[in-house]
Amino acid sequence: AQSVSQHNHHVILSEAASLELGCNYSYGGTVNLFWYVQYPGQHLQLLLKYFSGDPLVKGIKGFEAEFIKSKFSFNLRKPSVQWSDTAEYFCALGGFKTIFGAGTRLFVKA
Amino acid sequence: EAQVTQNPRYLITVTGKKLTVTCSQNMNHEYMSWYRQDPGLGLRQIYYSMNVEVTDKGDVPEGYKVSRKEKRNFPLILESPSPNQTSLYFCASSPTGQGGNTIYFGEGSWLTVV
Numbered sequence: 128a129q130s131v132s133q134h135n136h137h138v139i140l141s142e143a144a145s146l147e148l149g150c151n152y153s154y155g156g157t158v159n160l161f162w163y164v165q166y167p168g169q170h171l172q173l174l175l176k177y178f179s180g181d182p183l184v185k186g187i188k189g190f191e192a193e194f195i196k197s198k199f200s201f202n203l204r205k206p207s208v209q210w211s212d213t214a215e216y217f218c219a220l221g222g223f224k225t226i227f228g229a230g231t232r233l234f235v236k237a
Numbered sequence: 238e239a240q241v242t243q244n245p246r247y248l249i250t251v252t253g254k255k256l257t258v259t260c261s262q263n264m265n266h267e268y269m270s271w272y273r274q275d276p277g278l279g280l281r282q283i284y285y286s287m288n289v290e291v292t293d294k295g296d297v298p299e300g301y302k303v304s305r306k307e308k309r310n311f312p313l314i315l316e317s318p319s320p321n322q323t324s325l326y327f328c329a330s331s332p333t334g335q336g337g338n339t340i341y342f343g344e345g346s347w348l349t350v351v
Contacts, residue, residue, distance in 0.1 A: 136277065159336035170327065170342040171280075178337040217279060223268070223287065223334035224295060229279040 129154045131220050133228035140208050141236045148203040148231050150218030159221030160201040162192055165230075166214045174216070177201065188212070210237045239264045241343035243328045249349045250318055258313045258346050260328030266341070268334040269311040270295065271303065273324040274345075280327065286311055287334045318350040 134149035152158065162174040175186025182194040192203045201218060213235045218228040243260045250256050262269065270285035272295075282295030286305040300322055302314040311330075315322060326346045331338040 133279075157336075161339070163340075170344050171340075172342070173339050176337070176339065219340075221336035221338070223285065223336075224282055225270075225336075225340060226282075227272075227280040229277055 129220055129222070129224075129226050131218050131226050131228040133216075133218055133231050135231050136229065137232050137234070139234045139236065142210055143207050144235075146203070146205040146208045146212070146233070148216055148218075148233070150201045150203065150228060151199050152201065152218075152220050153199065154220055158194075160192075160194060161219040161221055161225075162186065162190070162201075162203050163217045163219060163227075164214050165217065171217065174203070176221075178221070208233075208235050210235050239341070241328055241330055241341050243326075243343035243346050245346060246344060247347045249351065251351055252319055253317050256315050256318060256348075258315075258326060258328075258348070260311045260313065260343060261309050262311075262328075262330040262341070263309065264330060264332075264341065265308065266330035266332050267308070268332070268338070269305065269328065269330045270340075271301070271311070271313045272327045272329060273297065274327060275324050283313070283326075285334070315348075318348075320350045322348065323350050324348060 130153040159178040161176045163171040164174045177184045220226045241262045271283040272280040284303040286292045328343040
């Protein structure tokens, strides 16, 4: 069965710290992977996505993610976080029944 | 402006009183779906629709109904709400149901069943 797991449910960082959020998936076929972000009080919006080509994907606001097929992973990274990055981040495996991870709440201290 | 609109945004209702949450998209998307978001569980799909008159169950369909009579609308119906349906609900759409499509979400509907 397809699944997505996010390892960290809560992350607290200081501004300028580096960020890496883990995401692992379980699926044997061609994958389409997404990271969505939900800022406080808002709806989810796309951060970045991978469906083929370069496994290092760049998204909005300085975020990037690397698809590592051998590890079934799609970790999200940002070299230097800002207070405005405080949000909940969801990894998702795309398809007609898109599967979301449980989410990681990031709090960035000013 | 491209958007997914859902109403009501906030609702408190009583157990057993039928309610409908409307959802409309203006992007001519074929695919629409409903999710519920609960703490620690992420988003779970309730129902989805690949096109007009084509709907199917997601992971947590119990207690919900949907219909897709028009391409732009995809209402979620709770025939007899119960407290365990208290949640944050999101309607979403994408161009097709293919895996590479970005999902566009509505603003969310906070539902409390007492």
